[in-house]
Amino acid sequence: MKRDRSMKSKLTAALAAVALTIAVVSVSFAGPYMIHVAILTVFAIVLGLSHRLLMLAGQASFAHAAFYGIGAYVFALSTTSAGLFSWLALIAAAVACVAMAAIVGPPALRTRGPYFLVVSFGFVVVVGSVLHSWKSVTNGSSGIIGIPKLAGIPDLGTYYWASIVLLAIALVAFLALDRARWGLQLRALGQTPKLAEATGINPGFNMVLAFVVGAGVAGLMGGFYASYIGFVAPSAFTLWVSVFILSYSVIGGANHFLGPVIGAMYITLTPVLFNWSERFTPLLITASFAIIVFVAPKGILSVVKRIPRRFKETPAPELAGPSTDNGVTPLDFTGKRAPARLEVRGLCHNFGGVKTAQNIAFQAEPGEVLGVIGPNGAGKTTLFNLLSGFLKPKGGQILIDGERLDNLSPAAIVNKGLIRTFQSTVVFEDMTVFENILIGVWASRPASLYETMVTPRSWASEDVAKANEIIERFDLGAVAKLSAGSLPYGTKKLVGLAVGVAGDPRVLCLDEPMAGMTGAEVEHMVKILQRMKATRSITILIVEHRMPAVMGLCDRIVTLNFGQIIATGTPAEIQSNSLVREIYLG
Amino acid sequence: MFIVQVVFNGITAGATIALMSIGLTLIFSILGIVNFVHGIMFALGALVAHFATQSVGLDYLSAVVAAALLVGLFGLLLERFGFRRFENLVLEGAVFAIALALFLEAAMWAILGGSPRSVETPFSGVFRLGDLIINKHRLFVVVVAFTLIGALSFFIRYSRYGRAIRAVQQDPYAARLQGIEPHTISMLVFAAGAALAGIAGALIVPMQLALPDMGTAPLLLAFVAIILGGVGSVGGALAAAMVLGMLQSVITTFWSPQITLGIVFAATILILLVLPEGLFGRKS
Numbered sequence: 001m002k003r004d005r006s007m008k009s010k011l012t013a014a015l016a017a018v019a020l021t022i023a024v025v026s027v028s029f030a031g032p033y034m035i036h037v038a039i040l041t042v043f044a045i046v047l048g049l050s051h052r053l054l055m056l057a058g059q060a061s062f063a064h065a066a067f068y069g070i071g072a073y074v075f076a077l078s079t080t081s082a083g084l085f086s087w088l089a090l091i092a093a094a095v096a097c098v099a100m101a102a103i104v105g106p107p108a109l110r111t112r113g114p115y116f117l118v119v120s121f122g123f124v125v126v127v128g129s130v131l132h133s134w135k136s137v138t139n140g141s142s143g144i145i146g147i148p149k150l151a152g153i154p155d156l157g158t159y160y161w162a163s164i165v166l167l168a169i170a171l172v173a174f175l176a177l178d179r180a181r182w183g184l185q186l187r188a189l190g191q192t193p194k195l196a197e198a199t200g201i202n203p204g205f206n207m208v209l210a211f212v213v214g215a216g217v218a219g220l221m222g223g224f225y226a227s228y229i230g231f232v233a234p235s236a237f238t239l240w241v242s243v244f245i246l247s248y249s250v251i252g253g254a255n256h257f258l259g260p261v262i263g264a265m266y267i268t269l270t271p272v273l274f275n276w277s278e279r280f281t282p283l284l285i286t287a288s289f290a291i292i293v294f295v296a297p298k299g300i301l302s303v304v305k306r307i308p309r310r311f312k313e314t315p316a317p318e319l320a321g322p323s324t325d326n327g328v329t330p331l332d333f334t335g336k337r338a339p340a341r342l343e344v345r346g347l348c349h350n351f352g353g354v355k356t357a358q359n360i361a362f363q364a365e366p367g368e369v370l371g372v373i374g375p376n377g378a379g380k381t382t383l384f385n386l387l388s389g390f391l392k393p394k395g396g397q398i399l400i401d402g403e404r405l406d407n408l409s410p411a412a413i414v415n416k417g418l419i420r421t422f423q424s425t426v427v428f429e430d431m432t433v434f435e436n437i438l439i440g441v442w443a444s445r446p447a448s449l450y451e452t453m454v455t456p457r458s459w460a461s462e463d464v465a466k467a468n469e470i471i472e473r474f475d476l477g478a479v480a481k482l483s484a485g486s487l488p489y490g491t492k493k494l495v496g497l498a499v500g501v502a503g504d505p506r507v508l509c510l511d512e513p514m515a516g517m518t519g520a521e522v523e524h525m526v527k528i529l530q531r532m533k534a535t536r537s538i539t540i541l542i543v544e545h546r547m548p549a550v551m552g553l554c555d556r557i558v559t560l561n562f563g564q565i566i567a568t569g570t571p572a573e574i575q576s577n578s579l580v581r582e583i584y585l586g
Numbered sequence: 587m588f589i590v591q592v593v594f595n596g597i598t599a600g601a602t603i604a605l606m607s608i609g610l611t612l613i614f615s616i617l618g619i620v621n622f623v624h625g626i627m628f629a630l631g632a633l634v635a636h637f638a639t640q641s642v643g644l645d646y647l648s649a650v651v652a653a654a655l656l657v658g659l660f661g662l663l664l665e666r667f668g669f670r671r672f673e674n675l676v677l678e679g680a681v682f683a684i685a686l687a688l689f690l691e692a693a694m695w696a697i698l699g700g701s702p703r704s705v706e707t708p709f710s711g712v713f714r715l716g717d718l719i720i721n722k723h724r725l726f727v728v729v730v731a732f733t734l735i736g737a738l739s740f741f742i743r744y745s746r747y748g749r750a751i752r753a754v755q756q757d758p759y760a761a762r763l764q765g766i767e768p769h770t771i772s773m774l775v776f777a778a779g780a781a782l783a784g785i786a787g788a789l790i791v792p793m794q795l796a797l798p799d800m801g802t803a804p805l806l807l808a809f810v811a812i813i814l815g816g817v818g819s820v821g822g823a824l825a826a827a828m829v830l831g832m833l834q835s836v837i838t839t840f841w842s843p844q845i846t847l848g849i850v851f852a853a854t855i856l857i858l859l860v861l862p863e864g865l866f867g868r869k870s
Contacts, residue, residue, distance in 0.1 A: 060677045107859040114620050118813045119858050122851035129848025250681045283696050286689035293685055297678040
């Protein structure tokens with residue numbers, strides 16, 4: 001699989017290099033207008049790439065043109081009014097945008113989806129309005145003229161070669177981000193935010209980081225732009241510029257590294273290549289833009305990449321067959337952390353007047369398998385949401401080996417060793433099974449910022465080895481390369497369990513691991529859980545409705561009704577408890 | 587008296603924003619579409635009013651009705667052949683709407699050119715009450731807008747289709763199980779939202795020349811209104827629209843109309859930083 005991948009990516013890289021070289025050399029002979037177009041295309045590509053980072057994390061921003069503009073103005077002002085050396089001014093432009101984004105980002109990214117869209121869109125309008133109105137500094141709508149060129153880049157020809165270097169650096173840098181841990185983590189956040197959080201990825205921090213990095217690059221490009229054109233005015237950094245930057249990723253496909261490259265080239269080059277007259281360019285470009293989005297909502301590349309797959313034969317994933325062993329071989333992993341004791345004291349929670357947890361108290365000993373049962377609406381899922389930090393308790397404590405977990409964020413709780421699975425959003429659908437498991441593995445091994453953002457994730461051989469070990473133990477080898485979303489439901493749930501286990505949990509909370517499974521799949525799942533139990537190396541909590549499975553698996557069972565514990569005991573005790581029989585077992 | 591004047595202008599501005607934002611918020615709550623085409627519908631309403639009075643020879647009131655019908659039909663067709671595909675693809679739907687809006691605006695410039703078009707109102711002149719001067723047409727705009735908003739609220743609250751709309755807002759799947767066809771409802775909502783935007787354009791055009799980009803500012807303000815009002819809430823959108831209209835009137839009177847958008851958005855950002863779900867939004 002690895003060889004397959006690297007061959008493919010090498011081929012892609014080689015082809016891209018050849019195409020680029022031809023394009024680069026031929027443009028340098030094509031006359032000043034074409035060179036100008038090529039330089040602007042480079043600007044567009046780099047802006048698109050930097051904007052895509054936050055898109056990966058699932059947030060679309062309209063603020064990019066504002067940072068582009070701030071960078072341009074900082075460069076213009078510091079070279080003209082302040083007389084700063086041009087390359088220092090370029091750095092100042094980037095730094096100013098990083099600082100601005102670091103101030104605006106954390107509060108702005110508390111909002112999500114359409115709210116963030118409007119906040120970011122408001123940011124462009126506000127920045128535009130400041131550029132217009134702060135006449136003493138920005139010179140209003142007439143803008144600033146006479147901006148010097150960057151030292152050493154005096155004319156169009158040298159600017160062209162400089163922009164080619166810039167493009168090469170940007171491609172390498174953004175490809176590195178994509179190939180590092182961070183690229184996959186951002187995609188995880190964008191696809192299934194809850195699950196990403198449950199694997200220890202902090203959404204707020206990562207989104208702000210993506211926003212700040214994108215803003216810094218946009219500021220740098222603003223500086224380049226100002227020095228290249230020699231003139232800045234508010235009209236160059238309007239909302240519509242942001243719209244086009246956003247459109248690069250959408251047209252090309254934000255999920256693919258080359259998406260914004262293709263999108264930017266499409267938008268900037270098509271009118272020139274087809275020699276559309278000035279009058280019809282806006283009409284044709286917007287019409288084709290709308291048609292592309294309509295036909296391929298996930299971008300051109302999402303369609304192109306699907307084509308070869310049709311001709312490839314996919315092995316039918318055959319899982320959940322009878323395992324060779326008889327369900328007693330312990331299912332263990334190398335380098336496990338010790339199981340922890342989970343203690344819950346007086347836990348309270350309510351949704352308005354509905355009391356979903358009333359003074360809940362229980363404990364699970366290290367290595368114990370504890371069942372949580374109760375009728376629908378008893379508060380089982382609320383309990384799991386409280387344990388994993390997705391809901392904040394209104395009272396009470398949650399302790400793991402004596403350490404408080406309540407009031408920690410979901411990601412911090414994962415780092416302490418309590419990991420949960422979900423009943424319905426089980427896997428990252430648009431990733432391969434291997435990538436799913438790898439994200440799970442990272443939950444137990446936090447990395448430095450440098451490693452997260454720069455080191456290619458395939459270089460972390462221990463992580464890869466551990467992911468492969470998990471895949472082997474769970475018999476997922478046949479499907480490791482397939483996208484998790486294409487798997488049958490029961491297999492998805494198995495992958496979801498494997499993602500949780502990959503994070504080396506000390507306490508593992510399984511939310512209905514067998515819901516919706518077929519009989520054979522349930523048998524397979526029960527067998528796997530039996531084998532995990534046999535090692536006594538993870539404390540396991542299970543919410544489940546399949547009573548035979550629960551009774552067979554659990555050491556003890558907690559029964560909930562209307563947010564209260566009505567009975568705790570061994571399966572035999574629970575089965576003979578008259579209250580439980582009346583309310584739930586029937 | 588001067589204050590009353592400012593307040594009245596604010597109510598007029600707010601009524602226009604409300605007509606836009608109520609349609610926007612309903613469309614978003616049903617289909618998950620951030621409808622950037624709404625500004626174009628506003629401009630189309632104004633243009634229909636212009637051509638209906640100048641070329642066809644209808645009177646102004648019939649022209650307003652024509653704007654509602656034609657733009658409403660346009661909205662219905664857009665839902666059926668465009669936006670339906672983007673159900674719950676919030677980002678892709680928004681981008682498609684932007685692309686469509688840019689295309690339609692470019693098309694209007696190409697076909698109509700930049701020459702501004704005007705419409706005469708039968709309600710010219712003013713009422714004088716002492717020092718207070720009330721423009722008759724503004725009064726007409728306010729009366730029509732509030733009548734429509736009242737009727738729509740009544741419709742949504744009490745009619746069979748209104749209940750169906752609220753059902754689909756909450757849970758399209760469950761609504762379908764009750765025999766409601768969500769796509770019929772979303773076409774209806776798109777048509778109604780478009781018709782309201784068209785009427786808003788037709789109502790405004792006697793006070794402002796019709797140009798293809800005339801809908802941009804009302805669109806942006808309407809977005810702010812639905813965000814502040816809490817997405818999906820008609821009452822919230824109305825309340826926020828009135829606040830914005832008042833703000834706009836005050837800034838225009840005492841400062842300059844150019845910076846209205848900047849100040850409104852700055853205020854919105856500050857509010858959202860404190861209340862990420864808007865002024866009247868519920869925590870999800």
